Amino acid sequence: MTNLLVKSTKILLIVLIMMVIAIYWYLSQSLPKLDGKVVGQIDQEVIVTRDQQGIAQISGTNRQDVSFALGYVHGQERFFQMDLLRRNSAGELAELFGELAFNHDKKVRVHQFRKRVTEFVTLLTDEQQSILQYYTAGVNQGLNELGAKPFEYALLRAEPKPWLPEDSLLVLYSMYMDLQYEYGDRELLLGAMSDLLSKDAFQFLTPEGSNWDAAVDGTQLPKGEIPKDKVFADIAYQPTNRQGNRFDLFPDNQEGLKGSNNWAVSGKVSKTGSAIVADDMHLGIGVPNIWYRTSLRYASDNTPLLIDGVSLPGTPAIVVGSNHNIAWGFTNSYGDWNDLIKLVLSEDGAQYLTPQGYKAFSVEQETVAIKGQESRSVDIQLTQWGPVIGEDHQGNLIAMRWVAHDAQGINFNLLGLEYAQNVEQAIDVAHSAGIPAQNLMVGDKDGNIAWTIAGAIPRKFGLDSTGSQGWAVPQDWSAGDIGWTGYLTSDEYPVVLNPEKNRLWTGNSRVVGNEMYQTLGNGGYALGARSQQIRDGLNAIEQFSEQDLLDIQNDDRAVFLTPWHNYLSNQVFTDSFVKQHDYTELVEFLDNWQARAAIDSVGYLFVRQFRLNLRDELFAPLTAMMQSVSKENTLALSFRPIRSQVEVPMWQLLTEQPQHLLPDGYSSWTEFSQAVATSTYQQLVAQYGSIDKATWGAHNITKIQHPLSKAIPALGWLLDMPQQPVRGDTFMPRVQGVAFGSSQRMVVSPGHEKQAIFHMPSSQSGHPLSPFYGKGHDDWVKGVASPLLPGASIYTLEFLPQ
Template identity: 50%
Template sequence: MSRFRTLPAIKLVIAALFALAVILSISAFVLLRASLPQLEGQLSLKGLGQSVSLNRDRNGMAVIDADNRRDLAMATGFVHAQERFFQMDLLRRNAAGELSFLFGRAALERDREIGLHRFRQRARERLNTMPAKDKALLDAYADGVNQGIRALSAKPFEYYLIQAELQPWQAQDTLLVLFSMYLDLQYHDGRRDLSLDLIKRYLPAPLYNFLHPAGSHWDAPVDNSVRAASKIPPTSWPKVAATANVLTDGESEDLLPGSNNWAVGGQLTPYGSAMLANDMHLGIRVPNIWYRLQLNWQDHSSTHQVTGLSLPGTPLVVVGTNTRLAWGFTNSYGDWSDLIRLKLDETGERYLTPQGYTSFSYPTRNIEIKGEQPEKQRIKETIWGPVIGEDENGRPLVYRWVAHDPQGANLNLLAMEAATDVEQGVAIAASVGIPAQNIMLADAQGNIGWTIAGPMPIRFGFDGRYISDWSDGSMGWAGYRQGADYPTMINPQNQRLWTANSRVIGGKDYDKIGDGGYALGARAQQIRDQLLAKTTFTEDDFLAIQMDNRALFLSPWRDLMLTQILPESSHPQASVISQLLNNWSARADSESLAYLLVRQFRLTLRDTVYQDLLRLMQEKHPDFSYRAIRNQLEIPLWQLVTEQPTHLLPEGFDSWASLFELTLKKMLQNLTKEYGNWQELSWGKVNQVQIKHPLSDFVPLLGILTDMPQRPLAGDSFMPNVSRHDFGASQRLVVSPGQEQHAILNMPSSQSGHPLTPYFNHGHEAWRTGEPTPLLPGRIDYRLKLTPDND
């Protein structure tokens, strides 16, 4: 009887829990709505000089009209804060080493690591030496940000979820956002120099030269310079302990921050104006890193219009067009940093410099930790930079990095807004303080140009790829290059230019740029060949190249499997795989199982072939990074599997046939273990959209509101359409200056960071499928007027 007596009580408890859930849901919804940006009406801003129109089209693209650039900066700060403050906060804290303020001890190790660079202090220093007009813009932008936050009825919803307070925006924080891009686009810990140096010192020279070739048949530089691969050496792999772990990631080389861009001259377009394409490859989250906007203002009785993508946290249009000149970027992967091995005195407290032994300095900073007392971080510094680690013998290693110098961060990119042609754009690029990029330029007169945008150090006495010793003054940096000394190409004879993170140029210009980990040239080659195959181009033609998912890189691997590996295989599914490969589409189609099998076979084989190399290097130093050096390993890998030298078989294999057989077996086992029956898979089932809000993995049910729908993705690495889960084209731009009405702009994820905005995730599906969407704003659906607050 007692069991039945408890039923009413259970029902009461369930009802109470349900009522509580309803109350909590309503409260959460009310809070969520309270943090929505203001889209319409009128609002007063302190410090605003004249009234500003802040309008949005149906997709949320902001169109800002102002009487001057300062008011425009304030309005840009306002709209960025209303829609993106949490993301801006993450960027500044990421660079400053201050994420523990929001996330507590979970972020402390990251903060300690990044804190070695003292970017907060460097941002203050840059601000103090900045031209007055630029500082005025940053002050206006910061004022706009803080008033944008105060104008919300509640702070952004993320701060309630993590139970953290927000802090006001400061002008110096914009420079921290630029430093955060350095952390995304360049190495901050010297891992590439360390890893290459280890390989060079612990392998015989012929074997090292084979594994790190100067070039290959995949190269596609704009000057057609040739750099050859190396022959297979007679040297075998060094012997190492077979029990050592091998750390790999099973992924492709091109899934690193990168990008594609190219341009053709006016002779090859319908307009006489040049045409530019740009898609920047980055990790993609909700919201997207970029914010679509158009800026309109007056300057000395001249009218300006700039349309493109801004980076919230800055007043800059990073990529776009001013109707006379268009510009876009790809990461240069030049060599912009160096590792220095110190010589210490007998006490270990002083290090040798060209002027003799000198003492370390020890600046400190406080790391604020949510819910705990602050931690004091003591940083060990030299005249060249911070000590960031040790070599395998315990000798200190110092990091020399352009990001540490005054040239590393400035607002000179603003000058691109008023540039009228390629020549002016090239001159501006040499003064820009950003992580060094390949900048592609196209103007309305039909000119095209390429150069490096960002600071370029002048080395002397050493090869920047390896650890160096600056103690006697025979090695070092001799300042920075000036504009006339920058590598540049304007209006080549064939009227075509392209870059895709691989080597762009040879000769002395290559020596100036250096090698900071170039991508294989496969993407660049696929783009180049399509540009050379046509004599006229439209915007749709350029978008088709951006969406090109032909598997030209993997085709030789498919042929190898069909002609040599599968016919000799005893695997029971070999004939099934052969049939699939015989009928493949030669594309990274979302429906293709054959593409998935070829891709995974190559990756599994690569990691097996190099297992002895990786064991040795990881045994020598725990910070050895396979990911940092593997780009060019593809070239010797193909030579190994096609020429099949027995002396370079990895430990445990007596023939290449046995290696191929094990690779096939392991590849199918791995697919089955991770995804289920491999025969029911396709590339799209494995490669699906996983674009999420940064907190959705940690806050239950948040992803239902914020995350992009999981859908199959075509494309992959080693092809123009780079696309993998949450990585790929963070935008696609195609524009001919002066013909913006025909221009195309795709953007993934969302313009707004707030899931209840009426345009949340608009445009994302068009990005996924490659449907052309316009660069210019559409019909204005939301009108907000910002007026001066004179009280």
């Protein structure tokens, strides 16, 4: 019996070893080609070199040939990521993942992005179409020349589909979905609030301005006034359980907006004499990172071009970077780029009212393929303004008008930044770019700096563009006195060029006021805390180096939470309250909180969570209101679009302490706050074992995963980045969450790229056996300077014409 057991164990061990060898062999077969020669559909030789981090420097004679090589390396190293991006916006994920993804696909099909790109790709310029054709050919050849299909497809038991030129536009549409409200979430919420609350209560809860405003032109907008009557007088709700988990509004505990920071200083205050541009884009972070570090070397009209930055796999463009004459970066603009239309229906519901009378809906059918099942059909109702996306809280059919639905909203004009010689030329390119509207920050080697909007801006009529009413809530367009009439021309765009103080900054909050603000509208700007901290950091320095700007990117000081810390210390933790609950140790942690999002700070975590808990308790009636009006067929209402906005009325309540707005069951605002402080303490102790272990680092531990490890956790050891405590948080320049934050950090002075700074999280490669897997990630975690330019070449791939 013993011998049989030993023999069986040996056999099992051999089988396991053979399985490991087989898996390793398969994975190694799907590794990209790094050295050697490739014969491809190009006109002249192209050389691709990679350094130890895998930064690809692609050198050729023209843009078409380098696009082929870029497509080839994207196809070999990032095809699965590209595939997910195109499927995400096309509504084709169920073909890979089955029933699990059907609801997503069904919902997104309302936008008919696959149909749109098939048309819009034909509207690109001849040069752009040529670049896209070369890029597509490179992607497919790179994919086909792998020794085995990317390992993700083996695990999913699926075959990768060839890349199409229009798929690159679908990748851009995925960015639209990531950066804008593709189902009008904010407008739906504000519409419900406007209908269900008094006018005074609605204006109080949705202020335009705050003490955190940091517009570059210094403009200030008003806060709301505290209502004389109860805000939620007619809304019944159950208070949250003070002994339970109070983080339920935000399961990921992340308040950050998909956005970014960027700023620029002119040559008059830089040590280089050129402008310096800093940019860090805030997105969800996974494995691999969304960006692919790329340097292009080619000629245009016999002029050598040098472009260094990051590309977005699935597209041939450099998204942010430098061409050694200009440097540029983006932050999400949060202007008003889509509007919801309340449809007025005929008695039978078959028609909708327009300025020309009732019209019948157009109905088109989309077919959703589902892995392992029969395909299903989805009917799309269309109006003259846009598709019907669902119903509002009152059961009204809602249509959407969105820049993304028009040809002006999507193109590859952004490629023109590679040729721009100065900020004026960059501004012209930005105004014709078909991308989700962004704050462009640009500086040139002559020292000039500028801000403008990159992306199409709709021309609207009939309503105020910025207030709490107007375009902020769904409207009836049937009378013809409200609507859009095309798009603005370049000379109508807001621009700030070479400001007097030689500094510009953006952080997803309002950038400008007055007429420029009216032009852009308000699509849900971030609170200005980050922008204000950046502005003040810039004003504190007289002359700048690149390291100075990186230091601002790494600024984790808790400026935003300092008033909350003072409130806790001065009003909540009274001597009697501390003695009653034996909070002496907690008070010591608060006294020594370091005033920053440091990984060893207990006080920081407590202040942060106290604020979140107090907000959740205070606005529980608002959450209840959203739940009470939600019906089976209505579009979901979410608190998220105004999560930063309610900071303003919340702080007004705490500082002015109106008795008539005190939550039920309390005799004073201090008593209410003390109850929240007690439940916060209990929660942290329950979660971490004791208060001394409840540090920010224990809470803010990275979880940067490959998409497959989310579905198959056993793969995490192989595919994911190491989990590490990290400093930084939401309302400060160093934005850092568990799986959200700076997807890159760049600081560059045009003409001085050898001293430029760049790092990014995760990995250049998506393959766990790649020599580049995880390289550079530690620089990002620590926030240390690392070069923008590629290092010494380790691998060389030569592309030859057929």
